[in-house]
Amino acid sequence: MQMISIACRVSATLLLLGMAGGAWAQAAAKTSPEAQRLDMRALAATCAQCHGTDGHAVAGEATARLAGQSRDFLLTQLLAFRTGDRKATIMHQITKGYSEEQLEKLAAYFAAQK
16 A cells, blocks of 8 residues: 555656656747747737738728837837827737737837838
């Protein structure tokens, strides 16, 4: 009976160590340039529904083109939506769902688009 208990503890410990190792490997992989690029594209894709793929808004639509705008201008606008200084129908809610770091990354990403 005691052998089973020890075996269960050892198994549980090994399982937890394996899970921790897997989490560490995932975190390490996220730091690769390719993983960072994919993470950034996934973050930017959340804007595509309204602002078009990579910030290229559809001509004739009311939404703003993000691609090629200045990083500082984009970040200023995103932060203004977030604080309510710039009025909007939905952007004030959307920007509150992102960290300031994410908003900075989005501004840089869209500014780099042609």
